[in-house]
Amino acid sequence: xxxxxxxxxxxxxxxxxxxxxxxxxxxxxxxxxxxxxxxxxxxxxxxxxxxxxxxxxxxxxxxxxxxxxxxxxxxxxxxxxxxxxxxxxxxxxxxxxxxxxxxxxxxxxxxxxxxxxxxxxxxxxxxxxxxxxxxxxxxxxxxxxxxxxxxxxxxxxxxxxxxxxxxxxxxxxxxxxxxxxxxxxxxxxxxxxxxxxxxxxxxxxxxxxxxxxxxxxxxxxxxxxxxxxxxxxxxxxxxxxxxxxxxxxxxxxxxxxxxxxxxxxxxxxxxxxxxxxxxxxxxxxxxxxxxxxxxxxxxxxxxxxxxxx
Amino acid sequence: xxxxxxxxxxxxxxxxxxxxxxxxxxxxxxxxxxxxxxxxxxxxxxxxxxxxxxxxxxxxxxxxxxxxxxxxxxxxxxxxxxxxxxxxxxxxxxxxxxxxxxxxxxxxxxxxxxxxxxxxxxxxxxxxxxxxxxxxxxxxxxxxxxxxxxxxxxxxxxxxxxxxxxxxxxxxxxxxxxxxxxxxxxxxxxxxxxxxxxxxxxxxxxxxxxxxxxxxxxxxxxxxxxxxxxxxxxxxxxxxxxxxxxxxxxxxxxxxxxxxxxxxxxxxxxxxxxxxxxxxxxxxxxxx
Numbered sequence: 001x002x003x004x005x006x007x008x009x010x011x012x013x014x015x016x017x018x019x020x021x022x023x024x025x026x027x028x029x030x031x032x033x034x035x036x037x038x039x040x041x042x043x044x045x046x047x048x049x050x051x052x053x054x055x056x057x058x059x060x061x062x063x064x065x066x067x068x069x070x071x072x073x074x075x076x077x078x079x080x081x082x083x084x085x086x087x088x089x090x091x092x093x094x095x096x097x098x099x100x101x102x103x104x105x106x107x108x109x110x111x112x113x114x115x116x117x118x119x120x121x122x123x124x125x126x127x128x129x130x131x132x133x134x135x136x137x138x139x140x141x142x143x144x145x146x147x148x149x150x151x152x153x154x155x156x157x158x159x160x161x162x163x164x165x166x167x168x169x170x171x172x173x174x175x176x177x178x179x180x181x182x183x184x185x186x187x188x189x190x191x192x193x194x195x196x197x198x199x200x201x202x203x204x205x206x207x208x209x210x211x212x213x214x215x216x217x218x219x220x221x222x223x224x225x226x227x228x229x230x231x232x233x234x235x236x237x238x239x240x241x242x243x244x245x246x247x248x249x250x251x252x253x254x255x256x257x258x259x260x261x262x263x264x265x266x267x268x269x270x271x272x273x274x275x276x277x278x279x280x281x282x283x284x285x286x287x288x289x290x291x292x293x294x295x296x297x298x299x300x301x302x303x304x305x306x307x308x309x
Numbered sequence: 310x311x312x313x314x315x316x317x318x319x320x321x322x323x324x325x326x327x328x329x330x331x332x333x334x335x336x337x338x339x340x341x342x343x344x345x346x347x348x349x350x351x352x353x354x355x356x357x358x359x360x361x362x363x364x365x366x367x368x369x370x371x372x373x374x375x376x377x378x379x380x381x382x383x384x385x386x387x388x389x390x391x392x393x394x395x396x397x398x399x400x401x402x403x404x405x406x407x408x409x410x411x412x413x414x415x416x417x418x419x420x421x422x423x424x425x426x427x428x429x430x431x432x433x434x435x436x437x438x439x440x441x442x443x444x445x446x447x448x449x450x451x452x453x454x455x456x457x458x459x460x461x462x463x464x465x466x467x468x469x470x471x472x473x474x475x476x477x478x479x480x481x482x483x484x485x486x487x488x489x490x491x492x493x494x495x496x497x498x499x500x501x502x503x504x505x506x507x508x509x510x511x512x513x514x515x516x517x518x519x520x521x522x523x524x525x526x527x528x529x530x531x532x533x534x535x536x537x538x539x540x541x542x543x544x545x546x547x548x549x550x551x552x553x554x555x556x557x558x559x560x561x562x563x564x565x566x567x568x569x570x571x572x573x574x575x576x577x578x579x580x581x582x583x584x585x586x587x588x589x590x591x592x593x594x595x596x597x
Contacts, residue, residue, distance in 0.1 A: 057429050079431040083326060087429040093422040102339075102348055109335035110430040112326030121322055138349075154426065159322040 009071030010035045011162055011194045012056065017065035019051055019218075026051040027062065028218035036225065038188040038195040040205030042304055043215035049198045050090075052215070053164050056196070057087055070161055083112060086155030090166035090198075093151065096140030100131060100150050103139060104157050111158040118157065125153040128191075129183060145176035152183065162194040163187060169204055177204075184208045202301050214304055222303070229303050237295060239279060240265035243288030251282035265292060332432065333440050340444020344410040356409060357448070364402045364452040365459060367395065372463035392481055393558035395457055396492065396551045403496055404521055404547055406452045410445050411500025412513035420508040434592050442588075445497040446490075453496075454489025461485055481558065488554035495550040495577055502584035505591040521546045539568050543576045550577045 012034045019027040027048050043049050054060040056069050058078025067074040069081045095103060101122050108118030126135045129149040134142070139150060148168060155163050168184055169177045185208045187193045199205050205212055206226060213223045222229055241248050245261055252259050252268075255278040259266040268275070276293075283290050346353030371390045390398070418424055427437055461482055468474035475482075503520060504513040528544030531537045543549055553573035 059425075059428060082429060082431045087426070089422075089425050089429070091422055091425070093426045095417055095421045095423050097343075097349065097353075097417055099348060106335065106339045107426065107430065109327075109339075110332055110427065110432055112328075112332055112431070113322060114324070114327055114331075115335075117322055117324055124320065158326075 010068070011039065011070060012196065013066075013068040014052075015066040017052075017055065017067050018063045019055060019060060020063055025218050027055065027065075029065070030215075030218070030220055031065075032213050032220050032223055034211060034213065034223070036209075036211035038185070038197065038209040038211070040209035040212040040226075041196060041198040041215065042200070042202065042205055042212055044200065046217075047215040048218040049215055050166065051218075053087075053166060053196070053198060056164060057082060057085070083158070084161050086158065086160035086163040088151045088155040088163065088165045088168060090170055092147070094139045094147055096138065098139055099136050100139055100142070100153070101126060101135040103150065104135075104154050107154040108157040113158055121157050121159070122153070125156045126150075128156070129153045130179070143176075144171045145173070145179070148172060148176070148180060149183075152180075156187075156193070160193065162196060165195060165197045167199055168197065169199070169201065181207050202304060206300050212300070212304070226300055229300075237268040237275070237279075238265055238292065239268060239290070240292040241283060241286075241288040242291050244286060245288070247286035248282055248288045251286045252278065255282060257282075329431075329436070332430075333436055333443075336432070336437070336440030337443040337447060340414050340441055341447040344413055344445065344448045357406065360402050360406045360409070361451045361455070364399045364406070365456040367398050368456045368460035368463065371460060372467070375463070375467040390460070391558075392457060392460070392485060393555045395460065396453075396488065396554060399452065399456065400547055400551050403449075403452050403492060404518070407445070407449060407496035407500040408514045408517045410448055411497060411517065412504040412507075412510040414441050414444055415501055415504040416508055416510045416513050419505075435589075438588050438592050441501060442494075442497060445501055446493045449493035449497050450489055453492040454486065457485045457489060484554075484557040488557055491554055491577070492550055495581055498581050498584035498588075499546065502587040505588055540572070542568060543572055546580065549573050549580075553577045 010033055012032065014030045014032045017027050017030040018025065030048070030052060041049050041052065051060060055062050055067055056074055058074055058081055061075065070084055072081050072084070074081050098106075101119075104122035104126060105115075105118045108121055109115060113121060123132070123135070126132055129152050131146060131149050131153065134146060139147060142150065148171070152163075152165070152168065155165070165184060169180050172180055181204060184195060184197060188195045188208075188210075195208070197205060197208055209226065211223070211225045212229065214221050239259070245266070249259050249261060249266065257268060257275065257278055259268045268279070279290070279293065342348065345357050346355075367390055374389065396403070418427070424437070428434065432440075461478070465471050465474050465478075499520075500517050503517040504510075507513040507516065524544045524546045525548065528541050528548075531541035531544070532539055533542070550573075553570070553576075556570040556573065
């Protein structure tokens with residue numbers, strides 16, 4: 001497969017964007033610039049995520065400020081923007097009485113593909129999302145996970161440069177969520193499609209995105225690459241045991257692992273599976289029981305919660 | 310079932326994207342197909358095609374009789390089905406067909422929230438409305454225009470002198486074409502306007518038929534039962550447009566010749582404009 005294409009313009013540039021609904025300031029001077037391939041949009045309900053996405057699509061008109069998508073003014077060039085991006089809404093938005101392939105073909109044609117091209121592309125994207133066998137079935141007979149995939153397929157049918165995904169794992173069971181996350185991640189890593197993903201599930205963003213934008217009450221409270229916004233460069237493990245802690249530390253030392261006892265347990269440098277095996281074996285040798293074993297240090301969750309407080 | 314993105318069969322569309330007119334045309338095309346039940350179960354097809362068959366039935370019977378009878382016998386019987394009477398014969402069918410098609414195109418889009426996806430493409434709200442109107446009018450022509458055209462060309466074929474018949478009746482053909490379009494537009498707009506008020510097809514269809522039955526009953530009672538005044542017959546939303554188009558065939562409106570034909574046209578135009586206003590109001594908003 002060919003390497004993903006290089007991108008010319010920044011995916012999103014917002015400069016002092018304001019949008020009010022009556023007395024509510026949904027976007028309050030949003031200023032952000034993102035050039036990463038996959039960006040997560042985080043925030044609590046009402047933080048302004050959906051309004052920002054609708055503004056990017058030109059579906060709501062902002063009161064002031066400048067908003068560029070792929071180098072195009074999202075207000076004056078709304079039609080051009082919508083040509084070049086795909087949108088997967090959060091809510092149910094699929095016609096129950098249409099076959100999946102017909103619907104994706106129709107959306108492809110509405111986005112400017114000729115009929116033959118739309119049919120070919122619909123078959124391709126439905127294959128990509130794992131619905132090749134089911135494409136002729138009525139959408140009304142689909143499970144939630146399959147409907148989410150149809151929503152993703154229609155967003156991809158016209159080969160967009162950027163896809164805007166609004167809570168793509170909503171309503172999915174654990175297996176379906178896992179599949180969707182793999183799918184979303186590969187859009188940016190393998191297929192060269194930029195991704196803007198809105199979610200309130202931090203793990204979804206952490207697993208699928210390179211950078212985050214965190215909104216609170218219509219304002220950007222933090223943004224940047226995930227590995228640069230407060231997440232410790234060197235992850236650590238936190239271990240708590242019941243029993244003779246010193247014997248446990250000695251058993252670890254015998255295995256080449258240094259640990260410092262503290263008030264709340266032991267901190268160890270994070271390692272691979274061999275480290276975890278050593279902890280298990282040292283606990284057995286020292287006759288202690290493991291009470292807690294988790295990653296320590298500042299995570300994305302800590303950083304986001306800190307920014308939102 | 311696997312949901313993995315495979316590394317094969319994914320390519321970028323490199324061709325030229327089509328313009329606004331073609332994109333709108335696709336909405337019309339899919340709308341017309343939906344209205345006729347294409348790519349759906351036989352249950353979705355049977356009612357629209359049954360109504361089309363019923364609308365065409367008088368024309369087929371007349372032409373069948375002409376085919377069976379010799380030309381000598383044909384000359385001795387009066388014209389069985391004048392063109393201007395045809396709309397009166399199939400008026401109920403036209404009304405029902407519109408009541409089926411309009412809600413079929415609008416209600417599921419609102420019920421299933423598909424509008425947000427449509428508007429996330431380059432489709433504008435007014436284009437959506439235009440597309441749905443055209444998507445309703447196109448299949449409507451199968452009941453308002455197609456049977457009359459079949460009858461006209463059948464009559465031409467069975468005429469003693471087909472070329473003379475065609476030359477003599479060419480104005481009638483123009484009236485048939487115009488009448489078919491006017492009726493399709495009128496009933497489509499009325500049906501869509503009512504359908505835009507509900508997400509449920511059954512409610513929309515019931516409301517539309519109820520409106521026509523109610524106005525027919527009230528207008529008829531006031532004009533002819535209680536004899537309050539002939540003008541009240543203009544309330545009859547089914548009769549009025551049919552009466553209007555009959556005037557194009559140099560025939561007096563059959564409901565009440567005491568009302569000047571221009572009033573039938575004015576009411577027909579007013580209903581169309583009112584329906585457009587309702588559609589504009591319903592789709593003007595910031596939803597989606």
